[in-house]
Amino acid sequence: KAGVTQTPRYLIKTRGQQVTLSCSPISGHRSVSWYQQTPGQGLQFLFEYFSETQRNKGNFPGRFSGRQFSNSRSEMNVSTLELGDSALYLCASSYRDTYNSPLHFGNGTRLTVT
Amino acid sequence: QKEVEQNSGPLSVPEGAIASLNCTYSDRGSQSFFWYRQYSGKSPELIMFIYSNGDKEDGRFTAQLNKASQYVSLLIRDSQPSDSATYLCAVMSGNEKLTFGTGTRLTIIP
Numbered sequence: 001k002a003g004v005t006q007t008p009r010y011l012i013k014t015r016g017q018q019v020t021l022s023c024s025p026i027s028g029h030r031s032v033s034w035y036q037q038t039p040g041q042g043l044q045f046l047f048e049y050f051s052e053t054q055r056n057k058g059n060f061p062g063r064f065s066g067r068q069f070s071n072s073r074s075e076m077n078v079s080t081l082e083l084g085d086s087a088l089y090l091c092a093s094s095y096r097d098t099y100n101s102p103l104h105f106g107n108g109t110r111l112t113v114t
Numbered sequence: 115q116k117e118v119e120q121n122s123g124p125l126s127v128p129e130g131a132i133a134s135l136n137c138t139y140s141d142r143g144s145q146s147f148f149w150y151r152q153y154s155g156k157s158p159e160l161i162m163f164i165y166s167n168g169d170k171e172d173g174r175f176t177a178q179l180n181k182a183s184q185y186v187s188l189l190i191r192d193s194q195p196s197d198s199a200t201y202l203c204a205v206m207s208g209n210e211k212l213t214f215g216t217g218t219r220l221t222i223i224p
Contacts (some may be wrong), residue, residue, distance in 0.1 A: 017204065033212065035214070041216070042202075042214060042216035042217055044211075045211060045212065047162045048211075055210070056209070056210065058211075090158070102148060102160045103148075103160070103204075104160070105158050105159070106155040106157060107156075107157050
């Protein structure tokens with residue numbers, strides 16, 4: 001079974017621009033979560049989508065948004081990029097059929113804002 | 115108080131010894147608990163999960179959960195150099211949000 005696929009792997013953007021990241025979950029997984037990882041803050045929860053609906057949201061500004069399509073693929077958008085948005089963005093999928101459904105992570109998108 | 119707390123380390127353990135990694139959490143309504151391992155430059159991978167008080171063993175790994183003390187730990191027996199990584203504790207809170215600790219960096223010394 002193919003794993004979680006994230007594209008692109010690397011992105012370099014300048015301040016003020018916007019960016020869209022893509023995530024294809026493991027086949028059969030209906031939940032997709034997004035995390036931001038930085039050396040100082042660790043893994044910070046952005047949001048979770050389940051069956052095209054945002055199920056949970058972290059404490060990030062409205063510049064960070066996402067959506068999920070009917071095939072469970074998800075996109076994350078960051079508008080008006082700031083230097084502090086430079087991070088590894090990780091997508092994770094799960095069945096989410098029980099409260100102990102584990103997350104399976106993709107390889108991440110490394111975003112650098114200059 | 116952080117929702118999930120771990121000692122950042124680094125924790126150095128001789129090869130063959132037991133490595134003990136600890137995690138505390140603040141939400142008493144938390145339902146399930148996960149340990150992930152992350153090698154440098156890689157994404158986190160699940161080691162094991164636990165949701166009942168007590169111990170759960172899987173090979174060289176043992177997860178221990180004490181909900182009364184809001185404490186979860188991971189023991190790695192017969193530590194190997196390949197166990198050198200950052201270990202992330204993750205907690206599924208009562209509102210079904212999975213929160214990660216900042217991780218403990220473990221180094222196994224040959």
